[in-house]
Amino acid sequence: xxxxxxxxxxxxxxxxxxxxxxxxxxxxxxxxxxxxxxxxxxxxxxxxxxxxxxxxxxxxxxxxxxxxxxxxxxxxxxxxxxxxxxxxxxxxxxxxxxxxxxxxxxxxxxxxxxxxxxxxxxxxxxxxxxxxxxxxxxxxxxxxxxxxxxxxxxxxxxxxxxxxxxxxxxxxxxxxxxxxxxxxxxxxxxxxxxxxxxxxxxxxxxxxxxxxxxxxxxxxxxxxxxxxxxxxxxxxxxxxxxxxxxxxxxxxxxxxxxxxxxxxxxxxxxxxxxxxxxxxxxxxxxxxxxxxxxxxxxxxxxxxxxxxxxxxxxxxxxxxxxxxxxxxxxxxxxxxxxxxxxxxxxxxxxxxxxxxxxxxxxxxxxxxxxxxxxxxxxxxxxxxxxxxxxxxxxxxxxxxxxxxxxxxxxxxxxxxxxxxxxxxxxxxxxxxxxxxxxxxxxxxxxxxxxxxxxxxxxxxxxxxxxxxxxxxxxxxxxx
Amino acid sequence: xxxxxxxxxxxxxxxxxxxxxxxxxxxxxxxxxxxxxxxxxxxxxxxxxxxxxxxxxxxxxxxxxxxxxxxxxxxxxxxxxxxxxxxxxxxxxxxxxxxxxxxxxxxxxxxxxxxxxxxxxxxxxxxxxxxxxxxxxxxxxxxxxxxxxxxxxxxxxxxxxxxxxxxxxxxxxxxxxxxxxxxxxxxxxxxxxxxxxxxxxxxxxxxxxxxxxxxxxxxxxxxxxxxxxxxxxxxxxxxxxxxxxxxxxxxxxxxxxxxxxxxxxxxxxxxxxxxxxxxxxxxxxxxxxxxxxxxxxxxxxxxxxxxxxxxxxxxxxxxxxxxxxxxxxxxxxxxxxxxxxxxxxxxxxxxxxxxxxxxxxxxxxxxxxxxxxxxxxxxxxxxxxxxxxxxxxxxxxxxxxxxxxxxxxxxxxxxxxxxxxxxxxxxxxxxxxxxxxxxxxxxxxxxxxxxxxxxxxxxxxxxxxxxxxxxxxxxxxxx
Numbered sequence: 001x002x003x004x005x006x007x008x009x010x011x012x013x014x015x016x017x018x019x020x021x022x023x024x025x026x027x028x029x030x031x032x033x034x035x036x037x038x039x040x041x042x043x044x045x046x047x048x049x050x051x052x053x054x055x056x057x058x059x060x061x062x063x064x065x066x067x068x069x070x071x072x073x074x075x076x077x078x079x080x081x082x083x084x085x086x087x088x089x090x091x092x093x094x095x096x097x098x099x100x101x102x103x104x105x106x107x108x109x110x111x112x113x114x115x116x117x118x119x120x121x122x123x124x125x126x127x128x129x130x131x132x133x134x135x136x137x138x139x140x141x142x143x144x145x146x147x148x149x150x151x152x153x154x155x156x157x158x159x160x161x162x163x164x165x166x167x168x169x170x171x172x173x174x175x176x177x178x179x180x181x182x183x184x185x186x187x188x189x190x191x192x193x194x195x196x197x198x199x200x201x202x203x204x205x206x207x208x209x210x211x212x213x214x215x216x217x218x219x220x221x222x223x224x225x226x227x228x229x230x231x232x233x234x235x236x237x238x239x240x241x242x243x244x245x246x247x248x249x250x251x252x253x254x255x256x257x258x259x260x261x262x263x264x265x266x267x268x269x270x271x272x273x274x275x276x277x278x279x280x281x282x283x284x285x286x287x288x289x290x291x292x293x294x295x296x297x298x299x300x301x302x303x304x305x306x307x308x309x310x311x312x313x314x315x316x317x318x319x320x321x322x323x324x325x326x327x328x329x330x331x332x333x334x335x336x337x338x339x340x341x342x343x344x345x346x347x348x349x350x351x352x353x354x355x356x357x358x359x360x361x362x363x364x365x366x367x368x369x370x371x372x373x374x375x376x377x378x379x380x381x382x383x384x385x386x387x388x389x390x391x392x393x394x395x396x397x398x399x400x401x402x403x404x405x406x407x408x409x410x411x412x413x414x415x416x417x418x419x420x421x422x423x424x425x426x427x428x429x430x431x432x433x434x435x436x437x438x439x440x441x442x443x444x445x446x447x448x449x450x451x452x453x454x455x456x457x458x459x460x461x462x463x464x465x466x467x468x469x470x471x472x473x474x475x476x477x478x479x
Numbered sequence: 480x481x482x483x484x485x486x487x488x489x490x491x492x493x494x495x496x497x498x499x500x501x502x503x504x505x506x507x508x509x510x511x512x513x514x515x516x517x518x519x520x521x522x523x524x525x526x527x528x529x530x531x532x533x534x535x536x537x538x539x540x541x542x543x544x545x546x547x548x549x550x551x552x553x554x555x556x557x558x559x560x561x562x563x564x565x566x567x568x569x570x571x572x573x574x575x576x577x578x579x580x581x582x583x584x585x586x587x588x589x590x591x592x593x594x595x596x597x598x599x600x601x602x603x604x605x606x607x608x609x610x611x612x613x614x615x616x617x618x619x620x621x622x623x624x625x626x627x628x629x630x631x632x633x634x635x636x637x638x639x640x641x642x643x644x645x646x647x648x649x650x651x652x653x654x655x656x657x658x659x660x661x662x663x664x665x666x667x668x669x670x671x672x673x674x675x676x677x678x679x680x681x682x683x684x685x686x687x688x689x690x691x692x693x694x695x696x697x698x699x700x701x702x703x704x705x706x707x708x709x710x711x712x713x714x715x716x717x718x719x720x721x722x723x724x725x726x727x728x729x730x731x732x733x734x735x736x737x738x739x740x741x742x743x744x745x746x747x748x749x750x751x752x753x754x755x756x757x758x759x760x761x762x763x764x765x766x767x768x769x770x771x772x773x774x775x776x777x778x779x780x781x782x783x784x785x786x787x788x789x790x791x792x793x794x795x796x797x798x799x800x801x802x803x804x805x806x807x808x809x810x811x812x813x814x815x816x817x818x819x820x821x822x823x824x825x826x827x828x829x830x831x832x833x834x835x836x837x838x839x840x841x842x843x844x845x846x847x848x849x850x851x852x853x854x855x856x857x858x859x860x861x862x863x864x865x866x867x868x869x870x871x872x873x874x875x876x877x878x879x880x881x882x883x884x885x886x887x888x889x890x891x892x893x894x895x896x897x898x899x900x901x902x903x904x905x906x907x908x909x910x911x912x913x914x915x916x917x918x919x920x921x922x923x924x925x926x927x928x929x930x931x932x933x934x935x936x937x938x939x940x941x942x943x944x945x946x947x948x949x950x951x952x953x954x955x956x957x958x
Contacts, residue, residue, distance in 0.1 A: 023876040036871045054875045101824060101834060150871040164790020174911040174931055177656065215790060241794075243933075248796035248806035252789070252830045281794060283932035310731070311643020314696060315720075315760060317727035327727035345580060351731045355580060392515045392629040396533045397502040432653040452653055453762035454722075 003202035004128035005194060007095045009139045009184065011071035013042040014146075015062050015093070017084055018075030018100075019053050027075035028054070029148050030099065030136065034073075037152065039144035044069060062091045071095045073136065073146055078102035081132065082117050089125025096122070097146060098131035104190045105133055119192050134189025135165030138182065141208060147187070149173075156181035157210030157293035158286075161199035163188055163217045167282055174283075179435050179444025180290045183209055197221050200228035204235065211293035213285050214240040218262070219270065226274045233275030234474045237292040237467040240276045241285050242267045275474045277466050284459060287451055291460040294447040295426040297468035298461060300377035301325045304370045305351035306363060308383030312430055313351035315454035316380055323462040327351065334373045341365045360384055360439075361414055368421040378426035378464070380457050385431075386411065386439035411439050419448060426464050430457045483607035484673060484681035486574045488618045488663065490550035492521040493625075494541050494572070496563055497554030497579075498532050506554035507533070508627050509578065509615065513552075516631065518623035523548060541570045550574045552615065552625055557581035560611065561596050568604025575601070576625060577610030583669045584612055598671050613668025614644030617661065620687060626666070628652075635660035636689030636772035637765075640678035642667055642696045646761055653762075658914050658923025659769045662688055676700050679707035683714065690772035692764050693719040697741070698749065705753045712754030713953045716771040716946040719755045720764050721746045754953045756945050763938060766930055770939040773926040774905040776947035777940060779856035780804045783849045784830035785842060787862030791909060792830035794933035795859055802941040806830065813852045820844045839863055839918075840893055847900040857905035857943070859936050864910075865890065865918035890918050898927060905943050909936045 014034070018027025031045060032054055044065050045053040052058055059065050062072070072088045074081055078100045088096060103115040115132065122129055130137065136146030140154035147169035153176040160182065162168045168185035175182055184206065186199050196214060203212045212232065219225045232238055244250050246264060271278045279285035303325050307313030317327045330338070330350050338348040342362055347353040352366060363381055370376050387408045394401060419427065429450045435441045440450050451457045493513070497506025510524060511533055523544050524532040531537055538544050541551070551567045553560055557579045567575060582594040594611065601608055609616065615625030619633035626648035632655040639661065641647045647664035654661055663685065665678050675693060682691045691711065698704045711717055723729050725743060750757045758764035782804050786792030796806045809817070809829050817827040821841055826832040831845060842860055849855050866887045873880060898906065908929045914920045919929050930936045 023872050023879050029872060032871050032875050036874070106824070150868070162790065164788065164793070166788035167790040170788065170791075170911050172911075173913055173916070177913050217790075217793060243794045243797035246797055246800045248800045248830070251808065251828060252784075252793040252796045252832070281798065281932045281934035282790075283934065305731075309643065309645035309649065311641065311646040311694060311696075311761075312649075314643070314731040315722045317731045318722035318725055319760065321725045321727045329730070345585070349730060351727070353731070389629070392511050393502050393508060395515070396511050400502050432649050432651075434652055434656050437652070453760045455760035455762065 005202035014071045015044040015069045016073045017046050019045045037145035073097050075099040085121045096129035097136045101133040103132045129193045131189040135187040138185045140183050153181040158289045159184040159203050159209040160213045161186045162215035167215045197224045197228045200232050204232045211237045211289045213289045216242045217244045229274035238276045275470045287460045288463040290449040298378050298464035302328045302377045304376040304379040306381045308354040312382040313353050317351050319454045319458035323458040364418045380428045382430040386437035388437050428457050482681035493550045494523040494548045495552045496525050498524045516624035552576050554578045564600045575608035576615045580612040582611045608672045610668040614666040617664045619662050632660040637768045638663040638682050638688040639692045640665045641694035646694045676703045676707045679711045683711045690716045690768045692768045695721045696723045708753035717755045718767050754949045766939045767942040769928040777857050777943040781807050781856045783855040783858040785860045787833040791861040792832050796830050798933045798937035802937040843897045859907045861909040865916035867916050907936050
């Protein structure tokens with residue numbers, strides 16, 4: 001059976017309520033972002049008076065449109081949501097995103113009653129919807145985005161379902177700076193109809209989604225959640241952040257989405273039973289998802305560390321061991337072969353310390369040798385840099401421009417080969433450099449996560465190992 | 480007594496060995512970066528044959544210079560270091576930075592003997608030096624940098640002393656992206672002469688240094704370390720990362736700087752006794768140092784959370800409580816006053832959830848009210864954004880350009896007022912935005928740390944609280 005979310009995530013046409021010629025209204029902002037996101041389908045702004053909105057013909061009612069409308073996007077004051085939803089139902093629209101707030105999360109103000117009312121209307125008309133009190137969705141495969149934040153870095157294999165709208169949209173600039181991207185997001189809001197369980201079922205059927213992240217303040221259907229999560233986690237890694245589990249957290253989540261949070265350990269158990277890895281915060285979850293969506297699971301716990309600098313090498317060794325992974329001392333035979341590839345000052349025991357060397361091409365030879373040895377299950381490299389490093393030097397030695405340009409052209413080939421040599425085994429890169437470094441941005445945009453500290457690399461490799469263990473367990477229990 | 484490091488950190492003239500007209504040599508790279516760092520003093524490249532190096536007159540020997548040379552920078556093969564150091568001594572140079580590697584860290588290869596020899600030469604001539612096997616120093620107050628990495632983000636109040644050269648220099652791009660900067664760094668290398676203890680004593684006398692970070696693989700003089708660290712920590716926060724304490728970490732640090740690492744718990748105790756806060760990794764240390772160098776210590780544990788979005792607010796509440804801080808429920812009176820300042824949809828219990836609102840100016844009114852109430856000791860804000868947010872909107876509504884420009888002009892005044900209202904109490908901002916957001920970059924460059932997750936904000940506030948407790952303890956024990 002096709003998930004009801006499928007139609008919401010792949011609409012051919014969208015009617016938008018709440019946009020107008022006033023630029024500072026939320027509905028207008030979401031309509032503009034929808035258009036800028038490259039949505040190829042038809043968009044129909046609905047407005048009682050206006051005839052044209054951001055260059056599109058506006059319609060006084062959805063009945064006037066005269067063409068099929070697959071999805072309704074409602075960014076309206078909550079008091080008018082019921083009548084518009086009725087209008088949608090009568091016009092034959094069967095999917096909706098209700099952004100409007102002021103429902104169950106505002107219990108004192110009749111919000112729960114309002115939420116029951118829209119649910120009743122939706123049921124009567126067979127409308128399935130996301131929200132209320134959400135930010136909408138993003139799908140790179142269409143592409144489209146209904147959120148309030150401009151310029152999402154679309155692509156990759158990460159999908160998010162979140163009880164916080166902010167966490168599905170405001171993270172775009174962070175992802176872009178990291179060099180990561182986002183494939184699909186669903187802001188589930190109050191989950192009056194579709195909820196996290198529906199998202200889990202939907203993502204299971206989306207081939208291009210390779211890792212799923214959840215931001216959880218409450219699980220409304222625990223039994224179904226466990227079932228759906230286990231089914232999904234057998235095929236793809238699932239990670240969750242849960243922050244409702246202490247006094248301040250639970251007070252806050254109640255006011256946020258009307259969620260009644262449970263004890264932290266209770267949720268820990270629930271997530272473990274579900275085969276879901278638990279990350280402590282959004283930033284850790286994004287690191288993990290980046291690794292999990294781009295790298296294979298870590299099938300053993302032996303990690304090779306290659307560094308051209310002692311501090312990061314030592315830090316990686318320390319944090320990998322703290323994370324329960326091994327940084328095995330290499331055999332005499334392997335060390336001899338590694339020595340043949342590197343400078344005489346290098347240490348080859350693991351971490352491999354090349355000492356500072358401007359020849360980054362040696363990383364490739366080392367990695368190939370390591371993966372041929374059978375002594376390691378995954379690798380992390382510190383010391384890859386790009387042509388930006390020569391910025392000062394070029395000012396004083398214009399003669400090296402040719403050399404730097406050659407280097408620039410050689411990087412993609414070299415980095416591609418590096419990734420090929422790692423094939424089948426996880427590879428992470430640690431670097432303090434950002435997207436303005438050509439080598440780093442090439443790695444990131446070609447599926448190698450680059451993380452900014454030893455601790456973060458170790459944590460992401462641990463997640464790759466944990467997923468291998470979880471998947472094995474789930475498949476064994478199933479079989 | 481003036482620290483011997485003072486003369487190394489404030490040289491009027493530097494002689495450089497190892498630079499040449501070959502751009503790919505380490506010495507050349509460091510000379511170029513020195514010049515590009517804006518060093519206002521005299522620079523004398525010393526080279527046996529070349530007459531001009533990167534546009535400077537070169538000298539065949541330091542004896543020929545005929546002007547006083549305060550600092551020698553040696554980037555030479557290790558076998559010629561002794562004779563050059565002799566030459567320096569005879570020429571009356573009393574301070575040196577020895578970048579060259581291949582000393583104690585290469586025990587098998589006669590390195591320890593070589594290190595003893597240079598130490599003997601230095602003692603005989605009264606030369607005090609940093610290194611060998613280091614990257615040199617940076618001092619924004621001069622300004623100058625001898626490191627291999629271009630474009631250090633100079634300024635601020637953070638000083639670093641590090642047994643890893645990489646960690647004093649390769650972090651520049653990370654700091655720049657964070658919006659933070661670096662005031663002074665010392666890469667101590669093998670510490671044949673000057674060591675971490677000397678750095679602690681030196682930083683105590685540097686008024687513009689407001690927080691000190693250490694990257695430690697070993698403490699060579701534990702007794703003196705404890706004494707110097709305690710004296711420093713009574714006046715300024717000191718943070719350390721120690722990564723030598725497990726099997727892989729200690730193996731790696733031995734090959735790195737010849738350091739014999741000790742048990743993790745042993746070092747934990749040593750650092751605690753010293754009044755030094757221990758961070759788990761470089762990234763955490765930089766967050767803490769940024770907060771500690773720009774914000775006052777946290778004198779109580781009650782934190783106000785102001786957010787315009789539920790997820791980040793709930794996450795902040797959760798992580799603050801996990802870090803042992805309080806997110807107190809505000810009194811009825813305070814809540815009433817807060818409600819008068821915010822939208823009717825807002826929740827005022829703490830975290831304050833403004834729900835999404837494009838009016839960020841309300842943050843200021845709320846913060847002033849909170850700090851006037853006596854109910855909080857520090858605050859963290861989520862939801863500040865800049866004019867970049869309007870990028871899509873401006874394309875479709877060129878009419879709002881004037882409004883956005885007005886907003887842009889209003890930001891600095893507003894943000895300055897916000898910082899003033901927080902005066903005397905720590906203020907952090909959580910945001911996923913980067914330096915391309917004008918509001919965020921203004922905050923960062925004016926001393927408000929902006930951190931990218933709830934966990935990181937909670938961790939930095941915990942460090943501000945821990946330092947208040949440590950300082951109190953040290954002053955009590957002294958008194």
